[in-house]
Amino acid sequence: MSVVEAKGVWKMYGKLVANQDISFEINEGEFVTFLGPNGGGKTTLMRQIYGELTPTKGEIKVMGKRPSKMLKFMGVVPQEGKPLDSLTAWEHVTLLGMIKGLSRAEASSRGKELLDKMGINPKTRVDDLSGGSKRKVLIISAIISEPKLVILDEPTVGLDPEARREVWKLLLDMKKDGKTIILTTHYMEEAEELSDRIYFVNKRIMMEGSVRELKGKFSEYYEVLNLDTGEKYIVKGEEIRDFLQRSNFRFEVRLPSLEEIYMRLFQ
Incomplete structure (x- = not known):
């Protein structure tokens, strides 16, 4: 659907x-x-x-x-x-739950459950939370x-x-x-x-595509990771065998990462 x-x-x-x-x-x-x-x-x-x-x-x-x-x-x-x-974390998520149609009891119970799950004290005022915890409150309020x-x-x-x-x-x-x-x-x-x-x-x-499909579209290139230094090399498929034979380091060969695909598309 x-x-x-x-x-x-x-x-x-x-x-x-x-x-x-x-x-x-x-x-x-x-x-x-x-x-x-x-x-x-x-x-x-x-x-x-x-x-x-x-x-x-x-x-x-x-x-x-x-x-x-x-x-x-x-x-x-x-x-x-x-x-x-101006609200506590619990008041914030409860209010948003009620606006979305939950009863006060449902919003209160569900809000406390989610706040506990995300490691936030329900009684803490929102303005006293870290920036990361404020984002968590927004996410909880949304769901x-x-x-x-x-x-x-x-x-x-x-x-x-x-x-x-x-x-x-x-x-x-x-x-x-x-x-x-x-x-x-x-x-x-x-x-x-x-x-x-x-x-x-x-x-x-x-x-567009799944992660596997996107990497497959760029499979003419490989990512070679130097396991000794962490350095990465992007190597064309037809050159990979010669490159590895010349390499004097321990390596791992992967399909390009999403980051590499992103960089090739947008730069």
Whole structure:
């Protein structure tokens, strides 16, 4: 079942093109990540998916309807989103749960469960939390009502590696429960770890596929890792045998990483 469908989407601000003829379909239960450079139109596209913006041309449908009519089925963490500093963490997530239709008791119970899971003291005021913990509160507030579609625009910015992995586990648990998740991120490891499919976007869709499919498209190159120094070499397929025969170090040969593919697409 299609949860999000975009057909020929353009978003323009005067002569400035933010999104150019973008089409895609995201199915129920998929985890899809959009990767691209700053200014490449990812956030503009997300804002159209959750209905804050309207396409200049083309259309986006969420579960077959206009995004603005399906907000109660979505959980959103905007890129520039900030929690309400005047509340405690528990008050914040409970309030957002009630706004999304949960009873006070449901929102309170579910909020405390998620805060405990993410290592946040429910009684701590939001303005006393670290930047990373504030991002966690935003994520919890977005998912507390167990929405069918979750849209996360760079949600782990500011989180340390341990906290980032806590968020990953939470998102993967949601995916196992059948939620559909859309992510933007600049962390290649994050995209590789979580995604069923990846779209590389720079105003338009440059390339898409699973991690395996994307690496396969670049399989004419290999990444050779020097195990002694950590140095990496990118070697053409027809040259790999000669390169390895000349190498006087311990090595490991891999298909190109997502980061290497990204660099080749956008630089």
